[in-house]
Amino acid sequence: MKEMSLEELWQLYPIILKDHNPNYQSWYAEEKQRLLHILHDYDICRINHIGSTSVEGLIAKPTIDILLELPKYYAVNDIAQLLQNDDWILMQKDDKQRTLDLGKGYTPNGFAEKVYHLHVKPLGDWNELYFRDYLRQYPNVARQYEALKLGLKERFEHDRDAYTYAKSDFVMEQSQKAKLEFAGRYLPPEH
Template sequence: MAKELSEMTLEELWELFPIILKEYNTEYPKWYEIEKEKLAENFNDGTIVRISHIGSTAIPGILSKPTIDILMEISSDTNISQITDRLKSMQWILMNFTEEPVFKQTYNKGYTKYGFDEKVYHLHVRYADAWSELYFRDYLIECPKIAREYADLKKQLKEKHEHNRDAYTNEKEEFVRKYSEIAKQKYGDRYKI
């Protein structure tokens, strides 16, 4: 009988959930919209400031982990424990939570003790701000050459870190930071709240 996810070590989780890269799936925007609607229905009290599809599945045509990343920006006067309880009741699993230097919560759906489900989601809950992920996404959509470079980098890192998600993510950081800054210069206050 398979262990529950909460009983697994980080190494066991990385083995069960390796880095997988797939060609772009035209269903990704639809999967995002379904979850966006559920979130909007469950938080129709003004908690949500903005919901966005971020990450590589938000960039048409790019190679990506088949994970729909959703950024849910909330107002700074929100009751965090109520959000956490409501998301858990919606079958979101809290992966991590930090308050310093900035408030961030990350939830997931689609991880089972047998591996990935058909649809996999990460929900990033943060206070509303001009987040780099929004700028990076827009820049890669507008600049296919840079998007291809990013896809090539991800292929190299997948080969190197297939069973180490942290290393895979950390080694992408310099590329992401560089083009996020370029995008912020180009787009200015596009995402200022």
């Protein structure tokens, strides 16, 4: 794919929200098995389906978010290369935090049928897990989140960063409530 400006990318890949698709879970399971196969030589601590597609009944961008957790000092560059060899697009790499963000399903003509966003992080007590669990536990909060997303989609359809930023206060507030209610649920065991 040719080099594109952020504005061109946002036009090609706008914010799209769809009703929950019952296939999301099987698409996640399929990609999880693929990741386990590709990374079979590495110690995968946890792998989880996160984001709105992991919450049954919730309107979502039709993108399967996956959180892949590895040991604290995993080989960031080796993992990035293996995933890129499997058609994952490296979108962001943070050497200090030891995180990778990758995408799959972004074609020169727009989105493929199955689109994935892979978050690779060291094993941790991540907000994404708590937020998912909170939305599953409290359907009224999930409906509030859905209403927020629908309103933001109208304003930021072609500005993914602004859309994400505008949701951040709500996501952080609910994640903090979840961490209080589900305290320690995802704390890594002490080594």
